[in-house]
Amino acid sequence: MLRAQCTAAKKKCDSSKKAKGRRARNPTSKEVTRITLELEAEVKPGDTTGSCNLSCLRQRMEKQVKSYIKALKKSINQERFLIRVAGLEYEVAQKLPQAGERQENCGPGREKDSGRCVRCLPGSYYHGEQDRCIQCPAGTFQEREGQLACDLCPGSDGHGPIGARNITSCAGQCPTGYYSNDGFKPCQPCPQGSYQPDPGRTLCFPCGGGLSTKREGASSFHDCEAKVQCSPGHYYNTTVHRCIRCSVGTYQTEFRQNYCITCPGNTTTDFDGATSVSQCKNRECGGEMGEFTGYIESPNYPGNYPANVECTWNINPPPKRKILIVVPEIFLPSEDECGDVLVMRKNWSASSITTYETCQTYERPIAFTARSRRLWINFKSNEANSARGFQIPYVTYDEDYEQLVENIVRDGRLYASENHQEILKDKKLIKTLFDVLAHPLNYFKYTTRESNEMLPRSFIRLISSKVSEFLRPYK
Structure with missing residues (x-):
C-alpha cells in the first residue's frame, strides 16, 4: 500500500541587513511556500506469494515509488503539476514572478483585459508562468471559465482544433x-x-x-x-404506418419525419398540424399595470395573437386621478364580422359607459381621456382570423389638470403631422409626454436643448403654449 501526504508551510524571508543604531533602508522580503510531499510504503507479509517473497515485494514497491517520483518531477518540469489548497487549484511554476508582476497578477484563472481582471474563457486555461489565458492545445477541450488546465479528448491522439470549448469539438x-x-x-x-x-x-x-x-x-x-411520405405538420407513425397530424402545442417543418417538435416555453399552437415555430403563441394576457403609468398588450404581441382567447384588464387610479389612453396603432382583422374586438368601459356590464370600442385596424394614433374614473378593458378573439393586435399605454393624471389634458388631446394639430404621429408611436417619446401629462410641473425640467433633440419644434410649440398658459396662474 502506498500513501502520499502533501503539506505546505509559509514563511517570510527578509533579505535586508539591520544597521546598528538606525533602521535599514528599503528592506525587501518575499513570502515563500514550501511544499513537502511524504510517501509512505506499506508491505504486508500476507501479500507475499510463492513467486515473490517479502524482499521481492519491497523491491517492487521501491520501483513503484521511484516511478511516481520520476513522473512527478517530469510533470513539474513540464509545468503540468497542479495542487489544490483551500479548495483552489494552483499550477506549480519553475520561475517565481517578479515583484512588479505580482502586483498586476489577477490570480489563478484570470487575466487582465482593458485594465480589468476577467476569467479565462471556455476553450482556454490559465498558464501560471505566462500569467495569462491561452487556448487549449489540440486534443484537449475546456467547457468552463477560469480553469487551470484543459481536459483530454477521449482517445486523444493529439489532433483536433485548438481552443475546443466542449467534447463535441474534439477530433475523431x-x-x-x-x-x-x-x-x-x-x-x-x-x-x-x-x-x-x-x-x-x-x-x-x-x-x-x-x-x-x-x-x-x-x-x-x-x-x-416508410410506406407513406409525410408532409410538414405531420409525422410518420410506425405502429399504424400512416401520417398523423402534429398535436396542439407541437409542429414539424420538414417532410418525412417521425416526430413533432414541442413549442418553446409557455407557447402553444391554435390548432393541430402546425408547420412552423411562428405558429407557437403565448396565450398570456400581457401588460404592466401601474398607478400612474402602464400598458396593456394582446397575447403574443408583437406576434399574432392566438385564437379563442379572452383578456380582461382593470385600471383603478388613486383618488383624484383620471385616465388618459393612447392607442398608437391597433391591428384587428375586419373580414371576420368583428369576431375579434377590444372594448373599454366603466365595468363589465354592456350598458355601462363606453369609452372606446373597435374591431378594425387603425394605424393612425389617437389619444383620449376615459369617460369614467376607472376602466374595465376586454379583448376577445375567435378562431377565424388573427393579427398583430396592440400595445396600448395609459397614464393617470391629477383631476386638477383635466382642462390642460383635454386641451392637448383634442387639438387636431396633435395628429396633423406625421412627426407628431410618430411621437405617439415611440415608446421613449410617449414616456416623456406622459411624464408631462401626469405631472405638468415636470415640463420645466426638460431644457430647450434636450427637448429640441427629442421632439419636433412644432410639437414643442404646441405643448409649450398650452402648458405655459395653464400653469401661468401658479407661477
Whole structure:
C-alpha cells in the first residue's frame, strides 16, 4: 500500500541587513511556500506469494515509488503539476514572478483585459508562468471559465482544433450514421433498419415498425423505407404506418419525419398540424399595470395573437386621478364580422359607459381621456382570423389638470403631422409626454436643448403654449 501526504508551510524571508543604531533602508522580503510531499510504503507479509517473497515485494514497491517520483518531477518540469489548497487549484511554476508582476497578477484563472481582471474563457486555461489565458492545445477541450488546465479528448491522439470549448469539438468523433462505445473512433456504421442523425453518439435509433434502410450508415429517418411520405405538420407513425397530424402545442417543418417538435416555453399552437415555430403563441394576457403609468398588450404581441382567447384588464387610479389612453396603432382583422374586438368601459356590464370600442385596424394614433374614473378593458378573439393586435399605454393624471389634458388631446394639430404621429408611436417619446401629462410641473425640467433633440419644434410649440398658459396662474 502506498500513501502520499502533501503539506505546505509559509514563511517570510527578509533579505535586508539591520544597521546598528538606525533602521535599514528599503528592506525587501518575499513570502515563500514550501511544499513537502511524504510517501509512505506499506508491505504486508500476507501479500507475499510463492513467486515473490517479502524482499521481492519491497523491491517492487521501491520501483513503484521511484516511478511516481520520476513522473512527478517530469510533470513539474513540464509545468503540468497542479495542487489544490483551500479548495483552489494552483499550477506549480519553475520561475517565481517578479515583484512588479505580482502586483498586476489577477490570480489563478484570470487575466487582465482593458485594465480589468476577467476569467479565462471556455476553450482556454490559465498558464501560471505566462500569467495569462491561452487556448487549449489540440486534443484537449475546456467547457468552463477560469480553469487551470484543459481536459483530454477521449482517445486523444493529439489532433483536433485548438481552443475546443466542449467534447463535441474534439477530433475523431463518429460522424452521422455511425456510432461507438464512447462516440469516438473507431466507429461502426448504423446497421440496416437504424439511423443516427448526430455526430459522436453511442447508439443508433431503430426505424421501428419493421421498417428497414437500403444500406448501413443511415443518418436520418428519411432513409427508413416508410410506406407513406409525410408532409410538414405531420409525422410518420410506425405502429399504424400512416401520417398523423402534429398535436396542439407541437409542429414539424420538414417532410418525412417521425416526430413533432414541442413549442418553446409557455407557447402553444391554435390548432393541430402546425408547420412552423411562428405558429407557437403565448396565450398570456400581457401588460404592466401601474398607478400612474402602464400598458396593456394582446397575447403574443408583437406576434399574432392566438385564437379563442379572452383578456380582461382593470385600471383603478388613486383618488383624484383620471385616465388618459393612447392607442398608437391597433391591428384587428375586419373580414371576420368583428369576431375579434377590444372594448373599454366603466365595468363589465354592456350598458355601462363606453369609452372606446373597435374591431378594425387603425394605424393612425389617437389619444383620449376615459369617460369614467376607472376602466374595465376586454379583448376577445375567435378562431377565424388573427393579427398583430396592440400595445396600448395609459397614464393617470391629477383631476386638477383635466382642462390642460383635454386641451392637448383634442387639438387636431396633435395628429396633423406625421412627426407628431410618430411621437405617439415611440415608446421613449410617449414616456416623456406622459411624464408631462401626469405631472405638468415636470415640463420645466426638460431644457430647450434636450427637448429640441427629442421632439419636433412644432410639437414643442404646441405643448409649450398650452402648458405655459395653464400653469401661468401658479407661477
